[in-house]
Amino acid sequence: MKRVALGTIISLMLSAPLLGTTRVDLDHDWSFRTDPEQVGETAQWQKHPPPNTDSINVPHTWNIGRHDGYLGKAWYFTTFEMPVQSVDLHVKLHFGATFYSARVWLNGVELGSHEGGYTAYSFDVTRHLQRTNQVAVEVDNRISAATIPGLAQRNSEHAWYDWWDYGGIVRDVWLTMGGPIQVGRQQIRTKISDDGAVVEDKILLENYFAQKQQVSVRVTAIGPHGETAGTETLNVALDPEVSSVGVSTKIPNAQLWGIDHPNVYRMLVQITGPQGQILDEQSDTFGIRKIEIRDRHLLINGERVRLTGVTRHEESLWEGLAETPGTMLHDYDDMRSLQVTLTRPVHYPQNSFILDYADRHGILLIPEIPVWQFSETQLKDPRVLALAKQQMREMIEESGNHPSIFAWSVCNESDTGTPGGIAYFQAMRDFIRELDPSRFVSYADDHLPGLKRAQDSAANDADFLMMNQYFGSWHGPESELSESLDRVGQMFPDKMMIVSEFGLPGIFAKDPEDADRMRVRIIKEQMPELARRDWIAGAILWCYQDYKSRRNLPGGRDRGYVEHGLVDENRQRKPSYYVWKDLNAPASMDARWEHAAEGPPRDFSVTLTPNGMQDLPSYPLRDYRLAWELSDQAGKLLVSGEQQFADLNAARTVSGSVGPRPDAKILKLHLTLLRPGGMIAAESWLDWDSEAATRQPDGHVKGSGPGAR
Numbered sequence: 001m002k003r004v005a006l007g008t009i010i011s012l013m014l015s016a017p018l019l020g021t022t023r024v025d026l027d028h029d030w031s032f033r034t035d036p037e038q039v040g041e042t043a044q045w046q047k048h049p050p051p052n053t054d055s056i057n058v059p060h061t062w063n064i065g066r067h068d069g070y071l072g073k074a075w076y077f078t079t080f081e082m083p084v085q086s087v088d089l090h091v092k093l094h095f096g097a098t099f100y101s102a103r104v105w106l107n108g109v110e111l112g113s114h115e116g117g118y119t120a121y122s123f124d125v126t127r128h129l130q131r132t133n134q135v136a137v138e139v140d141n142r143i144s145a146a147t148i149p150g151l152a153q154r155n156s157e158h159a160w161y162d163w164w165d166y167g168g169i170v171r172d173v174w175l176t177m178g179g180p181i182q183v184g185r186q187q188i189r190t191k192i193s194d195d196g197a198v199v200e201d202k203i204l205l206e207n208y209f210a211q212k213q214q215v216s217v218r219v220t221a222i223g224p225h226g227e228t229a230g231t232e233t234l235n236v237a238l239d240p241e242v243s244s245v246g247v248s249t250k251i252p253n254a255q256l257w258g259i260d261h262p263n264v265y266r267m268l269v270q271i272t273g274p275q276g277q278i279l280d281e282q283s284d285t286f287g288i289r290k291i292e293i294r295d296r297h298l299l300i301n302g303e304r305v306r307l308t309g310v311t312r313h314e315e316s317l318w319e320g321l322a323e324t325p326g327t328m329l330h331d332y333d334d335m336r337s338l339q340v341t342l343t344r345p346v347h348y349p350q351n352s353f354i355l356d357y358a359d360r361h362g363i364l365l366i367p368e369i370p371v372w373q374f375s376e377t378q379l380k381d382p383r384v385l386a387l388a389k390q391q392m393r394e395m396i397e398e399s400g401n402h403p404s405i406f407a408w409s410v411c412n413e414s415d416t417g418t419p420g421g422i423a424y425f426q427a428m429r430d431f432i433r434e435l436d437p438s439r440f441v442s443y444a445d446d447h448l449p450g451l452k453r454a455q456d457s458a459a460n461d462a463d464f465l466m467m468n469q470y471f472g473s474w475h476g477p478e479s480e481l482s483e484s485l486d487r488v489g490q491m492f493p494d495k496m497m498i499v500s501e502f503g504l505p506g507i508f509a510k511d512p513e514d515a516d517r518m519r520v521r522i523i524k525e526q527m528p529e530l531a532r533r534d535w536i537a538g539a540i541l542w543c544y545q546d547y548k549s550r551r552n553l554p555g556g557r558d559r560g561y562v563e564h565g566l567v568d569e570n571r572q573r574k575p576s577y578y579v580w581k582d583l584n585a586p587a588s589m590d591a592r593w594e595h596a597a598e599g600p601p602r603d604f605s606v607t608l609t610p611n612g613m614q615d616l617p618s619y620p621l622r623d624y625r626l627a628w629e630l631s632d633q634a635g636k637l638l639v640s641g642e643q644q645f646a647d648l649n650a651a652r653t654v655s656g657s658v659g660p661r662p663d664a665k666i667l668k669l670h671l672t673l674l675r676p677g678g679m680i681a682a683e684s685w686l687d688w689d690s691e692a693a694t695r696q697p698d699g700h701v702k703g704s705g706p707g708a709r
Helices: 006-015 325-337 352-361 376-380 382-399 419-435 478-491 512-531 575-583 690-694
Strands: 002-004 022-025 030-034 054-056 073-081 090-095 101-106 109-115 121-124 132-140 173-178 181-193 196-207 213-222 228-238 241-252 265-272 278-286 291-294 297-300 303-305 307-310 407-412 440-445 465-468 497-501 536-541 547-549 560-562 587-594 603-610 622-631 637-647 652-657 666-674 680-689
Touching (some): 090 101, 181 265, 196 213, 196 265, 213 241, 228 241, 352 382, 376 382, 376 419, 382 407, 512 536, 587 680, 603 622, 603 666, 622 652, 680 690
Parallel strands (some): 002 022, 307 536, 407 440, 440 465, 497 536
Antiparallel strands (some): 022 173, 030 073, 073 132, 090 173, 101 109, 196 241, 213 265, 265 278, 291 297, 547 560, 603 652
16 A cells, blocks of 8 residues: 555546555644533534644644543544545545544544544545545543443442553544555465465455456565565456455465564555556565464474563653654564563554564564453443454454464453353454454453362463462462462463563552562562473563553552553663563573683683573574674774574584783673574673782682673
8 A cells, every 4th residue: 555645645636547545644733622511512613623722743642731631522623635536536534543432523524433442443435525624533531331441340340440541543544545446454364384385365355336346356475575475366256345355375485484583474465457457456464474382382383482571551751642653663672672572562452563563573462452350240241242342353353464463362350250251251252263263362360379160260261371460469478479370270281371460560669669679579589480380381571661540559649650660651771671681581691711821811702501491481592693892991892703503402602712912901791692683682791800810819700790691
């Protein structure tokens, strides 16, 4: 799909017919106003925007600045120009997400409404277009017991969910313009075969003609380096409205998607008419991989892995939920430096930027809809089930082609140990399997250790367990963790587990500094406990950053930032950040000087030991390289080098030469183990000081400075 500015598309339309669907961004030049008295619709704001509006761009949330904390309705307005329409032009208006519920008007005509704050939706606006067009959007961020997210009534009737209700148009807005035959979307699934892979592409095609149309559907799989990997063509007769066409494409010598080799393909769909003219084209990315759960273990492409990571709320002090790519890139690059290979990633559907990042950086995801601490009464409510299915369907249809997604989660910490909760999970699991039978289904549970029988919980029906455990705070003394894990493991003897949350909330400490000391202790003591049980395939720390909430705050506060992260709300790193980073390196390094009889060392050696399956994390390390730089007391680079490893599957020792350095009083050796893409996987420092060396009877000086495990 082509992306152009609105002025450009108008010029194209006036000069020639539009071939193919084009995206036109509408993020700029909006007006905004709150409506605390709820007079907007009665006052006809949908037709005549009111005075005293703020000029803004979207994505936008009103919870930054003077409207922070505002609950209720607010309005957004914009205009765009459109020439007189051709009968062949069809236009849709798209919203990436509006929190929470929205109604949309175009030129005073109500197009429809949408409920749910994290998924995309659209309206066909073709018949409502004029030369000058006015869009009006009413957004309401209030919640109830029947909204998702909604009041968290598992423990209290009026409890709020544990993140902020950022009202607004919180993701992009755009138009798509195309002809009378368009590609709606693709559903791409892959199967690995002995001689490559087979890609099954279910293509939804829209035919706006009143009768059948003969077209050709050509699919081209484009490989990670831009090469043509496979192609197929079908001739089909499209019925009016929406048709589904299935195309199977073989890809020989397929390049698989994995943790350190996240090969991403692109599937290009082209629709051509009887004369060979292109009527529309659309592309989407996908990956070729096989993810299995076998013998309580997680496997990627037939190889066992144990993965770790952190969660992250889509939020910042400066943008709220209306995040820009710069903020998301900063945070995920920082999380990647923490060796994140698995995340949930939080309680609600994610921005497509984050999903694309995970695809291209080898991070496994378990996306979730925001059913958070719902009671059995809520889970039994037909309105809640219908809304949960709607949000899950929207998430799967929007995000289902991403190779990073290996499972879907249907709720968090809700009453799933009740008959109503079990029925809710079973209904959602069966619904998901109809939409996407290729992926696993689970949910996050914080009550597993308290169960008497596996049959008393929806966890018994999940494809794998996800356990939130906060021993050392909410769930009891840290000393109870080991026994609780064993009890859960024995109760579900055939199920793999991922620890979907653990960590320490700051409310259990006297101040943030004390909280982080406790967090460090929990990380250091609990990670080995999790690693000891080989049926625990992953562990996810809650969470990356401190986040805004009405819950889990120190006494006397009803809003503010929950002290729970490895970094604070300003992204300033805490000591726990570095502890987590060190513990999650996929290999350890032991560096030492090889001393001459006297004077500075002439050589050094480094022993690299990859983590084994007794460790968390652990996964195959291929195409890694060890790089080193040696500097003197002035920071002058003296020596550098590197060693490549095709397969780092056992301990390896590398030696390097220092050479004669008569003027060097201090030597500083910096060692980095680099992933195939260049990201640092582990690092260590080794220093030599001539004055310290003369004080040692044996002339031996140990390395100093922080090092990898």
